[in-house]
Amino acid sequence: MSKSEANVVVFACNWDGLSSVEAVAQAGLSYPASVKVVRVSCLSRLHQGLILKAFELGADGVMLLGCEPGKCQFDTDPALITQECEKARKLMRLLGLKEERLVLTHVPRGDGSHFVGRVTSFIAEIGQMRSAVPGGA
Amino acid sequence: MTRGVAVIGSSAGAAQAALTLAELGVEVKLITPSAALSLVDITEGAAVTSSEELLGIWPLFLRAASHPLVTLYTNSEVMAIEGKQGRFTIRATKYPRYVREDLCTGCGRCEEACSVQVPLLFDGRRVSHSAIHAPVLGAKTVPSAYYIEKKGVAPCRAACPLGINVQGFVSLLSKGKVDEALRLINEAAPLAGVLGRICTHPCEDNCKRGEVDSPVFIHALHRYAADNAPGGINYKRKAAAGYRREKIAIIGSGPAGLTAAWELARRGYSPTIFESHAVVGGMLATGIPRFRLPWEVRYREVEAIKALGVDIKTGVTVGRDVTISDLRERRYRAFFLAIGAHRSNKLNIPGEDLEGVVDGMSLLFALNMKVGAFVGSNIVVIGGGNSAVDSARAANRRSKGQVRIIYRRTAEEMTAVREEVEDAIREGISIEYLTAPVEILGDGNKVAGIRCQRMVMGEMEADGRRRAEPIPGIEFVIDADHVVVAIGQQPNTSLLNMRWLDVDSDNDTIKVDTLTLETGIPGIFAGGDCITGSNNVVDAVAAGLRAAESIDRYLRGRDLRRGRSREKPQVVEVDIRERDVSYYKRARMHAIPISRRMGNFEETNLGLPGEVVEREAGRCINCALCSECMECERVCELNAVFHKDSVCQVGIPAEIVIDFTTDDNGTNSYIRRREIAQSAPLQFTRPGIYKVDTGEGELTRASAIALKAAIELKSRELPRPKETDIAGVPDVYLEQTREEAEPASLGETRVGVVLCRCGGSISSVIDCNQVTNEVLQLPGVCNVLEISQACNEEGASMIVAQAAEWDLDKVVLAACRCCGLEQICFSCTDRRVMCQQNLSRGLPLGYDRNIEFVNIREQCAWVHQDDPVGATRKAIGIISSGVARARGSLAAASEERPVAEGVLVLGAGLCGLAAARNLADQGYSVEVISGPESDSATEQHSLEYVRRRDTLLKELEEQGILVRQWPQVLDLDGSPGSYEVVVKYQSQTSRSGAGAVILDIGQLTGEMPAGDGVIPRENLLGRILAHRRCSDAPNGGDTAALKSSAMKETAGIFIISTDAEDLPEEQVLKGAAVAARASAYIGQGVVSPRANAVTINSKLCRGCGDCAAICPYIEMKERGGGIACAYVDQALCLGCGACIAHCPTGAITQATQSNQQIIATLEALLGRAPIMVEVS
The missing domain is CATH 3.50.50.60 (FAD/NAD(P)-binding domain)
Structure with missing residues (x-):
């Protein structure tokens, strides 16, 4: 099963992001085991280098999972991660990686089904990209 | 000693007050009527809530409930507050949870195993949940420990003379668990195959489902379990039973004797049964026709009982072949007389000795035992009990003519099982009601007919039945060439040849103490039909159980009466309207067609077909909610389920009381009930008791009142405790110095991995052996320890021992906790906090910072249950990432x-x-x-x-x-x-x-x-x-x-x-x-700073100020020569790490999530060989 599923790295912020990942278990839902969750204190901790590293190490997709605007536990400016994300996309274009392979997602706190919905549709999109361009993903 | 403050309530405010007090060094008793702290009202048992709001206050709940100075009393209803300010005693009733809060991890395996579904109307939708469940469905609570909804004893179970857990086995069958059902039945009584066929099933008469449509087909389900359990009958001695040498003689191998022998054998004895007939089973063999109870069924049961160590001697008539005195001489020390009632009652009317007049028992014996018996062509059976109906049906199968039953009362008064009567009628037997024989007519030699008297129902008699009275002048004659008198039997005690036995002069029954079944002679007990006259099988089995208990007590020299009663257990009150009843009709049992029944004694009823069993069992409305099928107890590897839990009264001392309970729903607001409330935000109801309104602004009010209470206590010279007092570090570790716990230098880091099975909830998905083998291959890992539970004290001590034994620098704990930080985020749980607390207590000071936690439960096993292979691979990746991080981690900031x-x-x-x-x-x-x-x-x-x-x-x-x-x-x-x-x-x-x-x-x-x-x-x-x-x-x-x-x-x-x-x-x-x-x-x-505080390397900082632009806690300082340098006081840093991402020179790093650690994590998760992480 997991062989065919896309390898997705989810960088989850420790607060609302992780809470939605954990809520999946609470709600009795599931998602493919090819989804790898990396906990960070806040999405603002990430920079383009780390995002691209995930691709370099074989991730088919990277999802940045953070809290909705105004919910940040650290009151960090949400623009910080949006800018990093844009920078990373720019480099991805240069490297010939489809920029759709990187998504920035804001989830409601503790909403497991929301996360499952997002991550499964993301996997499906990546799957389509892979089949559309052989070896492209 | 301080009595502390009692906080009553389960709201956010109550938690805030408790936490504030505890942080101010005050001991707190947090008392809640609910099973857990939660935002939603859960006093009704269960509710579903959205998580957004709950999670916001979640860290508060968790911190409050897990603070070492807070004692949480769940399920505790305050009944009274006694005493006065400074010396209150809160009297509370603590209701049982049936699950141990200290052990349950909320893994939910019990929920899956639970055989009961409790319906619930939620938002107009019909939902259901199991009887054992989390305190709030779909939401986190603290404690997370499950609880069981249990409401006493179901009516069916209470009605069963054997105390069989009827609801329990029915619920098991509803889940297709046939072996388990039979095992549960056999915990109470043997002979399931027999009882499932011929029991008079008082359970069904009391079934509440009968108030909806018709009772659950309990006896058919009983039979199904007996006939279809794949494991067959498997009687076992009770676990605690030793081997008992005392010899016991049981006279009679009917249901009473067999049962007594079974129970005594289970208790470690080896009783001997003496049976006068050549066949074993008493009435089961001779009186119950084979078409109702096939021999194989009886044989199977008897063999299983023999296998338990029961010796059965057939063809021995006690009193004739051997006497009780002989047996006493042979060192038999206790006796159970279970001789049944085999002597048929007489009509005492003229003509009873004519040829062709027989009693029911003799006819059944002859037909059943294939002894050649005369069967007429115009048969009249007299009587209305089971033996009359059995005789008629048996005779009908052998007769070419007609069979009639005459009965002096009406159908309503017939004591025979209703289904059997209906079958008899279906088989062509006619029943003449209100017909009493007056004389049996004949030619002086052979019977020719019966002169009958027409009866009418009169007044109620003392036994609750109406009296049948003759209608004068209406007599008539019924022709008959064969008359069967089946009007009950009496025991034949004279056979026993016992002089001192006290026997009823009217009906020859043996007189016994009804509680103990002891006769007038010590050590000799009697039960079954021989003390009641002809009766049903279930009462005989019950007597066997009662006698066994008495004999066991007698032989052990214990009081025969203490703690026993003949009272039925208290039955739970059930309001049918509250239950969501699924409308299925009662199943029908298949039977062989009438035509094929004649001329043979093949079993008539074929039992329930397998495909309808689950649905029929599912008709049960689970009156008592929890059915005590014990499946939860069986699956819980942590032994957290505790069905014997009971209501207890607690007295909780307190100097001050703060009450947050509301009485909007008439719930537990002791103070409100008694005192008139004002609408001020803070109410002071009587000295020392504060009433706080819940709702908006509650947290502020809670903190304020908590502070007020703390100041009040302090004014009574309460010493202000320091943090170290609270942490409760065991003395033994105080001598350990911080240096000893420092990690070794790179390259020599010894890492141990602990793998938590979480009571099976992790190990049932993830292959722990494979994980262990692969993790052992990782560089630096010297040992992998698999434990069943990491979050309790036992688990912590195993981890501590492992760290010491293997001289580990770092431990990677793969369980549910996912960080070693002091913060409590929205994902955290009480078990994770407990895990950390137990480890901190057990480990040398500061060593807990050397533990790397990885979550393989909620982030792996629990969300990939359908993909165990993928989950196992992923778990290995997660643990590898933990190992990589542990090997490369920096010493975290810890300066105080x-x-x-x-x-x-x-x-x-x-x-x-x-x-x-x-x-x-x-x-x-x-x-x-x-x-x-x-x-x-x-x-x-x-x-x-x-x-x-x-x-x-x-x-x-x-x-x-x-x-x-x-x-x-x-x-x-x-x-x-x-x-x-x-x-x-x-x-x-x-x-x-x-x-x-x-x-x-x-x-x-x-x-x-x-x-x-x-x-x-x-x-x-x-x-x-x-x-x-x-x-x-x-x-x-x-x-x-x-x-x-x-x-x-x-x-x-x-x-x-x-x-x-x-x-x-x-x-x-x-x-x-x-x-x-x-x-x-x-x-x-x-x-001291947070463990995830950043450090800035001034040598690498080029003074650009990008970090200071995004973080108020970083300031640019001059380091001489006009060069700026970023500086942060670690105690100010919140640990978000944004500065690291924006530092162009890599001058800033974080001990808990350096770039190298994040990269190592990615490598491990994505299956790249983990590299050695450089320590910068």
Whole structure:
């Protein structure tokens, strides 16, 4: 099963992001085991280098999972991660990686089904990209 | 000894009050009527809620409930508060949870195994949940321990003379668990195959489902379990039974004798049964026709009982072949007379001795045992009991003619099982009711007919049946060539040849003590039909059980009567309307067609077909909710299920009581019930008892009242505890120094991995062997330990022992906890906190920072249950990432610094003044500086505001605290724990120390030009305020308090904002609440940075200032030569790590999530060989 599923790295912020990942278990839902969750204190901790590293190490997709605007536990400016994300996309274009392979997602706190919905549709999109361009993903 | 404070309630406010008190060093008893702390009202058992709001206060709940000074009493209803202020005793009823809070991890395996579904109407939808479930469905609670909804004894179970857990086995069958069902039946009684066929099933007569449509087909299900359990009958000795040598003789191998033998054998005895017939089974063999009870069924049961160690001697008539005295001489020490009732009653009318008149028992014996028997062609059976109907049906199968039953009463009074009567009629047997024989007619030799009398039903008799009275003058004759008299039997006690046996002179039954079944002769017991006259099988089996208990007690020299009664257990009250009943009709049992029944004795009823069994069992409405099928107990590897839990009364001492309960739904508000409540936010109901309104602003009120209570206690000379007192570090580790716990240098790091099975909930998905094998291959890993539970004390001690034995520098714990930080995030659980606390207690000081936690439960096993292979691979990846991080981790910041006791309050609004007042009351030195407010601003305040302000000012003045005017310069130097406040008025400059700073910005902002001037931007306070203005997040009051329960407060700067809308009263409360937080902060005595605080390497910093631009806590300092360098005080750092991402030179790093650690994590998760992480 997991062989065919896309390898997705989810960088989850420790607060609302992780809470939605954990809520999946609470709600009795599931998602493919090819989804790898990396906990960070806040999405603002990430920079383009780390995002691209995930691709370099074989991730088919990277999802940045953070809290909705105004919910940040650290009151960090949400623009910080949006800018990093844009920078990373720019480099991805240069490297010939489809920029759709990187998504920035804001989830409601503790909403497991929301996360499952997002991550499964993301996997499906990546799957389509892979089949559309052989070896492209 | 302190009695502490009792906080009653389960709301956020109750948790806040408890936490505030505990942080102020006060012992707290948190008493809630609910099974857990939660935002939603869960007193009704279960509810479903959205998680957003709950998660916001989740860290507060968790921190409060897991604080070492807080004792949580769940399921505890306050009945009375006795005593007076300072010496209260709270009398509470603690209802059973049936699950041990200290062990249950909420893994939910029990829920899956539970055979009961309790229907629930939620939002107009029909949902259902199992009888064992989480305190709130779909939401996190603390404690997370499950609980069982149990409501006493179901009517079916109570009605069963054998105490068979009827609801239990029915519910098991509804889940297709046939073996388990039979095992549960056989825990109470043997002979399931027999009882499932011929029991008179009082359970069904009491089945509540009967009030909806028709009772559950219980006896058919009983039979199904007996006939279809794949494991077959498997009687076992009771676990605790030893081998007992005492010899026991049981006279008679009928159901009573067999059962007594079975039960005694289970208790370790080897009884001997003496049976006068050649076949074993008594009435089961001779009296019950084979078409109702096939021989194979009886044979199977008898063999299983023999296999338990019961010796059966057939063809021995006790009293003739061997006497009781003989047996006594052969050292038999106890006797059970279970000789049944085989002598048929006589009609005592003329003609009874004519040829062709037989009694039912003889006929059944002859037909059943294939002994040649005469069967007429015009048969009349007299009687209305089971033996009459059996005789008629048996004769009918052998007769070419007609069979009739005559009965003196009506169908209603017939004692025969209704289904059997219906079958008899279907088979062509006619029943003449209200017909009593007067004389049997014949030619002097052979029977020819019966002269009958027509009867009519008269008055009620003493036994509850109506009397049948003859109608004078109506007599008639029925032709018959064969008359069967089946009007009951009596025992034949004379055969026993026992002189001293006390026997009823009327009907020859043996007289016994009905409780113990002991006859007048010690050691000799009797039961079954021989004490009652002909009766049903289930009562005989019950007598066997009762006799076995008595004999066991007798042989052990115990009191025969103590603790026993003949009373039925209390039956649960069930309101059918509350239950969501699924409308399925009662199943029908298949039977062979009537035509094929004649001429043979093949079993008539074929039992329930397998495909309808689950649905028929599912018709049960589970009257008692939990069916006690014990499946939860069986699957719980942690032994957390505890069905024997019971209601208990607790007395909880307290000096002060704070009550948060509401009585909107008539729930537990003891105080409200008794005292008339005012609508003020804080109510003081009688000295020492505070009533706090829940709802908006609850957290503020809670903190304020908690502080008030703490001050009150302190005034009674309560010493202020230090943080170390609270942590409760065992003495044995105190001698260990910090150096010993320091990690070894790179390359030699010895890593041990602990793999938690979580009571099977992890190991049932993840292949632990494979994980162990692969993880052992990882560099640096010297040992992998698999344990069943990491979060209890036993687990912690195993981990501690492993660390010591293998001399480990680092331990990777793969369980459910996912970080080693002190913060409590929305994902955290009580088990994770408990895990950390147990480890901290057990490990040498500081060693717990050497544990790397990885979550393989909620983040792996529990969400990939359908993909065990993928889950196992992923778990290996997750653990590898933990190992990589552990090997490369830096020493986390851990430096402790003292906290000064002074407090600076900026802003002299009601909030600030109230805060100052509360802090001063605790003896802290307080400095208050008023905001730069104009005179015109004062005009806007209400009279009430002014009155309160003036009072506070006066009170402060009395304590020697003067409010100073806003200075020309206000600077904050120093660092968290010991700030230095520099205040300049014209030429005068004063400096004072402060451990904490409170900013009443409601007082400040309005008058301050944004961003500049009054508090210099370069100043820490100025930077914080500027950052606040940029972020639109609400940050005052409750939000700030909630955030500080999530992330430990380290900076000691408290910002409180008030709204112009706030009532003066509310502002005062807010001030008290923030004072509570400041007191708790200072009260720790020391403060240390968060483990995830960043460090800035000044050698690498090029002074660009990008980090300082995004973080108010970083400042640019000059390091000489005009070169700027970023600097951060670690105690200020919140740990978000944004600065690291924006540092162009890599000067900033974080011990818990360095770039290298994140990359190592990615490598491990994505299956790249983990590289050695460089320590920078």
